[in-house]
Amino acid sequence: MEMNTSGLSWTKRIAAVATLGDEHRRRIYEYVLGAGEAVSRDEAAGAMDLPRSTASFHLDRLVREGILRVEFRKPAHKAGPGSGRPSKLYSPDLQEVGASVPDRNYDLAGHLMAEAISRSTSEGVPVGAALLDVAEDQGRESGKPDDLLGALKELGYVPSADQSGGYRLLNCPFHRLSQEHEDVVCTMNGAFLRGVASGSGSRADCVVPDPGTGHCCARIAAMEDSAES
Known part of the structure; x- marks a missing residue:
């Protein structure tokens, strides 16, 4: 592989x-x-x-x-x-070696979108719904047990504590794509982050929208601020 x-x-x-x-x-x-x-x-x-x-x-x-x-x-x-x-x-052990500053992960975005198209074709489901499922599944696999912040750091989000008790994500790994296809990419990103939260032992609803420029479109809310499951 x-x-x-x-x-x-x-x-x-x-x-x-x-x-x-x-x-x-x-x-x-x-x-x-x-x-x-x-x-x-x-x-x-x-x-x-x-x-x-x-x-x-x-x-x-x-x-x-x-x-x-x-x-x-x-x-x-x-x-x-x-x-x-x-x-x-x-x-x-690596067929390709690449890095960017700041950290971007367009390979991951491409993988998620290609997998969503494949699932949509094979299962006959809307591609948008397939993308949410694929992104959340991949996010769970990318989580770190009991270490959500560690997972976010490794994935390039640069979490930074804010005054609300949560964390703003200072970097978007999909920045250029999000500029050109905001609705698709930000929706995918939100699903991926919810999966990361779940895979790290946190509640998925700690991931909340954070619109604006200069940071990720989502943030991590203080746990007590997230809705009860």
Whole structure:
């Protein structure tokens, strides 16, 4: 399954991009990405014309940053008796590496909309209703048990305590889309945030509208201000 950096926290995505600023690491990552199978340190060193120790250093740095992953097995051409110990092999853990400042998550928006269209087509439900269901389901999966603020921070919302006892969300991960398609994107965002709240052990109705510019279209109300279920 292909993966991108949308599943990583913003700070980790920034770190991943910064890591690839080194020419050797970027070339090694591109080599492993295009190899089609897990590669060894010797293979990477030979392909990049680098000393084995240098290739190993950069490969392991990419593993620490979550860009590559490691497995131990005998390469196919060394199978059978006397083939020795399993080799340390490297393969991509991320098919794409990207980050933005401030944090945006247009990949997530695209995934939610594509999944909603697919569900609408297969189940014969209005696409708007499907989008709400998909967004809320994904939000629940993105929650952190007993840590709503932690989940919101990792998702890029930048929660900031306000005078009402709740939290204003200073960043919109879908900012550019919301400027062009406000009704659709803000409705989707609200459903996603309600799912995040539920998945974090909070009540979904703590997510309330917060119209205006310069912040997210929703905020987190003080729990005592939310309606009883």
